[in-house]
Amino acid sequence: MNQTDHTLLRKIKTGDRPAFMILYERYWNDLYRFVFVRTKDKEVAEELLQNLWIRILENTESIQTDENENAKGYLFRHLHYRVIDYFNSHKKELSTVSIDESENSLEITDTEYSEILEENEISTLFAMIDEVVSRLPMTEQKVYDMRIRKNKSVDETAEALGLSNKTVSNKLSKAIGEIRDQLSPEYQSSKKFISIMILMEVLTVC
DSSP states (O other), X not given: OOOOXXXXXXXXXXXXXXXXXXXXXXXXXXXXXXHHHHHXXXXXXXXXXXXXXXXXXXXXXXXXXXXXXXXXXXXXXXXXXXXXXXXXXTXXXXXXXXXXXXXXXXXXXOHHXXXXXXXXXXXXXXXXXXXXXXXXXXXXXXXXXXXXXSOOOHHHHHHHHXXXXXXXXXXXXXXXXXHHHHSOHHHHTOHHHHHHHHHHHHHHTO
16 A cells, blocks of 8 residues: 555654655656746756755655645645746746646657656666675665665664764775766766765765
């Protein structure tokens, strides 16, 4: 049974990383398209979404859900106003699009982005990341497993593995660096992969 957004947000507030990634996968495509069709700028779309995901991590209680425990409306509204802020700050003319039209205005003719959606689904990326992790030195595998997969804190990981907190942080940073380096070039350029890795790095200091 699928967990509601409200349930996922509650778990995210307690530091549940798997819950965060479920919510991330649930909305990444639609939210990216929503911003991209309005700004026509990949970098701006990525930046606005990145800020939203960090907000979800750092200020979970600010994310509102409706009577069906769904956060979709809030997320679209939030991005709608961030797009307006962007255009206002850059003194550009904004063509206002109603939030109610969001689900019907997701078509993108941009070939590159369509290829990214088709070829770089999150499940595929995670499988590739897991393959890279399986080839890392054992200590780095254990640190990655406890911090990223099992949602353990730096203190808990250090105590369980008999390492210092600094060593835990260094090992995880090294593991993430290896993931970046060892993934094949076509996946290294994936916007999803880049976002996942940035968010993973945010999580390493939580």
